[in-house]
Amino acid sequence: MKILISVCGEGFGHTTRCVAIGDELSKEHDVKFIAYGKSMDFIRRYNYDVFETYPEIKLSGNNGKFDIKKSIFNNKYNPAKAIKREMEIIRKYNPDLIISDCKYSTVVASRFLRVPYYIITNQNCTRTHNKEKIIVYPVMKLLNVINKSAEKVIIPDLPMPYTICEYNLTELNNLSFIGPLIRYNLNNNSSNNDDDSNGGNIGNYDNNNSSNNNRNNNSYNNYPHVKEDYILSVIGGFEYRFRILKLLNEVSKEKNIKVKMVCGSYEVAKKLNKIKSPNVEVIPLTTNMEELIKNCSFIVCHGGHSTLMEAISFGKPVITIPDLDHPEQENNAKKINELKCGIALSHKTLEHDLSNAVDEISNNNIYFKNAKKLSKICRNCNGRDNIKK
Template identity: 65%
Template sequence: MKILISVCGEGLGHTTRCIAMGQEISKEHDVAYIAYGKSKEFIEKYNYKVFETCPEIKLTGKNGKFDIKRSIFNNEYNPAKAILIEKNIIKKYNPDIVISDCKYSTIVASKLLKIPYYIMTNQNYTGTHKKEKIVVYPVMKILNAINKSAKNVIIPDLPAPNTICQYNLKNIGNSMYLGPLIRYDLKDYVVNRGDYILSIIGGFEYRFGILEELNKLAEEKNLKIKMVCGSHEVAKKINNKKSKTVEVIPVAKDIGLLMKNCSFVVCHGGHSTLMEAISFGKPMITIPDLDHPEQENNTKKIQELKCGIQLSHRNLNDLKYAIDEMNNNNIYFKNAEKLSEICKKYNGRENIKNIIDNR
C-alpha cells in the first residue's frame, strides 16, 4: 500500500513522532510525507520522499508568550491555500491511506478526493479558564467535526490514568490510545542517571529567556547543562555568552543518546518531548509557553504524576529552586522510572503498524 503522512510543522514534536510512524510502516508499505519548513528538512534527512506544502497557521509569540490569535489568523498563510496545494499532492501520489498529524487541510483535501484517512492528535479539547478559550473552543468544535469523520483518531499517549494529554482530550467515539510513538527503540539504549541537565528549549525566539536563565545558573551553581536549541540562530546567540559548563547543541542528531545519559530534562510543554522523557524514565522541569493552554495542561499532568515540576515563564527565578528540589528529592526519579515501565507495555510503533495492517 501507499501511505501518505501529513505533518503539522510548527515545532518538531509532530515531525518526530511521524518519523517514528514512517519508520515502522515503511517496513511493509510505501511511505511519503507532506511537510514544510524545518519539518520538511528534518524528514528529508531520513531519506523519505517529501512533498512541500505551506502552513495553515504559523506559531507566533514574544517574551515567552504564545499569541494564539496571531498564530491562527494571519495574512501569509491560511487553510484554503494549504488545501489546494495538498489536494494536488494527493492526486499526484495517489495514496491508499492518508494519516494526518494535526494538519487538517490535508484531511479536508482527502475527504474531497474520497481517500480514507486517520487523524493523529494529542489535543481535541483544551480545558482552560483563560481568555484564549474565546478562540480555542470554537476552533476545537470545528476540528472535532472533522475528527469524527476519520476512521480513527489516534492518540500517541498512554491510557488513563497516566495520559499526559488528559486535560486536552474529550471522548468523541472513534479515539484509540496508541502508546508513546517515539523515534527510538528503547531496547537499543541502556539508560543511566548522568551528571548533566538536558535542556530541550528550542526553535522559537520567545523562549530565549529560559536559556539565558539556565546559562546564568550554570555559572552560579557550577551545573553541567547540554542545551539543544533546535536552531543555529538561537545557538549562536547563547554561544556568545555561555558558561564554561554549558554545551550548546544547535540541532541534536540523537536526542535519545543525550536523554539516556542525562540526570533530568528541562523543557517546555510539547507533548512529544514529554513522551520521550517519560519513555526514558527521566523526570522534568517544565516551563510551558505563556498562554499556551495545551502545554500548560500537559505539564500540569506531569506535575500531578509527580515525575516533574511545572514552572511559569513569568517566574523564571523559580528555576534555581526547582533544580535544587529535583536534585534533592528522589521521588521524581522514582515516578519517572515507573512511567517508563508502563511505556514499555504500550508499543506505539507496533500498534500503528497493526492499525494499518488491520484496517
C-alpha cells in the same frame, strides 16, 4: 499499500512522532510525506520522499508568551492555499491511506478526494480558564467535527490514568490510545532498566528526601539523586523562549552544573554562544537526541507533548516551562506535576523558581522513581507496535 503521512511543521514534536510512524510502516508499505520548512528538511535526513506544502498556521509569541490569535489568523499562511497544494499531491501519489498529524488542510483535501484518513493528535478539547478560550473552544469544536469523520483519532499517549495530555482531550467514539510514538525503539534500549527498589506509587511525595533544607549545593557532587552529569535543555528554537535559556545559563554558572542546550535553531545558538557559561554546551541541531536523553540526569522543556513522551519513555524527570497563555502546554505540565515525575513552572516567577526546581529534582528521588515507573508502562504500551496494528 501506499501511505501518505502529512505533518504540521510547527515545532518538531509532530515531526518526530511521524518519523516514528514512517519507520515502522515503511517496513511493509510504501510511505511518503507531506511537510514544509524545517520539518521537511528534518524528515529528508531520514531518506524519505517528501512533498512540499504550505503551513496553515504559524506559531507566534513574544517574551515567553504564546499569541494564539496571531498564530491562527495570519494573512501570510492561508489554509486554502495548503488545501489546494495537498489535493495536487494526493492526486499525484494516489495513496491508499492518509495519516495526518494535526495538518487539517490535508484532512480536508482527503475528504474532498474520498481517501481514507487517520488523524494523530494529542489535543481535541484544550481546557482553559484564560481569555484564549473564546478562540480555542470554537476552533476545537470545529476540529472535532472533522475528527469524528476519521477512521480513527490516534492519541500517541499512555492510557488513563497516566495520560499526559488528559486535560487536552474529550471523549470521541473513534479515539484510540496507542502509547508514545517516539523516534527511538525502546525494545533496543538497554539503558531503561527499572529500579523499583524504593517501592511506592506514582504521585506519592517523599517528604524525607525533600530539598527544602539543602539549598546551598554548588555542584553535582552534592546532589544525591542525580544519575548523570548534565541537565538536557530542549526548549526549542522560538525566539520568545530565549529568556528561559538565559536563566538556565545563569543557574548553570551559579551551581557549577553542566547543561547541554539543544536549540533547534542556528540563530538562537549563535546568541547563546555569546553569553554561555563554561558549563554550558550549545547544540544548534542534533541527530543524536537519543544519546543525549539516555545519558542526561533530567530534562528542561517547554511542555510540548512529544518531548514529554520521549522523557517519560526513557524514565527522565522533567522541569516544564510552558509558554504563557498556551493552554495545551500548561495542561501537559499540570499532569506531569500531578504524576510527580516532574515540576511545572510559570514564566511569571521563573527568576526565583527555576534555581529551586533544579535543587528540588536533584535532591528528591521521588521524581526519578516515578519517571522510571512511567517508562515501564511505556514499554508495555508501545506506540510503534500499536500503530502497525
